Amino acid sequence: MKMLYTANGRYIRCCTEEGTRPVIIVCEKEYEVDVQEFMLWSILNWRILREDEIGSYYEKMVSNINVTIHRSWQDCVQRLLVRGLIVAGTGDTEYDALYDLLACRFIIPIGAAWPLRVLSFLKLTFLEGISWKITRRLFHVDARSSCEKKVIRLARQTPLSCAEIIKS
Template sequence: MKTYTLYTCAGQLQLHQGRKGVQVPVVVLNRREQVMEPAELILWSRLCWRFRDREQLRRDFETAAEQLTPPDEEKGAFDGLLCRLMTRGLVMAGEGDSQVDALYDLLCNLYVTPIDNSFFGRLTSYARLASAHRVPAASAKRLLRKDRPTEQERRILALTRQAMLSTAELVKCEEADARDVSDSGKLLDALYYDDATTCYNIAHLMRQSPKRDAVVLAVSNLYLRKQILFQRVCL
């Protein structure tokens, strides 16, 4: 039986002021700054707002590395770089007998962080791009256009603005029809209202939930449309 493996990344890329005013790219993961080497940053960025299998990721990385560095220097380093980033918790993998199973395995323990989708936030992003490059009108229109989430996606965004929730916990909230997790008591009632579920087994239990696929699809689509980021609480 064929097994699917998918990869993505966690954390948020930021530019910090380094020595002599040089901007240094770092990835902030669980409030910790992770300094990236150029090759690591290339590989990590190939997974930002993307899901890739290993061969897709290798091709994307090698194409980018050819443009930015001597190709012989970076192509042979792919396996080692991927292993290093996974060890640091910056890249994750999920496996399953189907694409949806692999996606759930990938996302179940990742925490969903919504991105500011206000018009001011989108306008600021456009201004930053425009200051560095000439942005075509069509690109500006796409960037400034307000995202239109589905009802399922709106529920996920509303929950994740109240509390830090993993994808497995979002499935549990959907099972319980929970809409208010604004304090610790309400959060515990939504997630652990039965005797079977614990913080250690929730990802395993939600694998068989009838709500799983709808939540996984919604989380995946929000991520692909750059509406959320993933974080890891424990490394």
């Protein structure tokens, strides 16, 4: 059996009197994660990987930072799976595993209102000292094809699974 993994949810930084801590939100429920779990979730965010690839990325990341390891990355992956912070797809082939992984995932378009985008642009440029060329590149919106526009319009009306998007 082939297995593929990806991250689920979105990250926020929670600030408390003790300091900041990473929190992952899935279905409006907050899950606090430790450093090892956050590293693995970050590796899988915007990626679809095999288990051996997760291990390679993790080992590379651990070697570049000074963090105390309390348990194996495989144990962390299992804990994240149980909590629903990462998801896996299985199948006889990698195509089947990919379909299994994406079939029940839903696309939720996000976007920021233009005043928020303008304020963020100004903050990065003037307060953070990032050059105008770089911030302009960060806030550049790619032109969408007619098919992409159709999918976004449909997804704003109702949640669409990846399978439904492919069919559309």
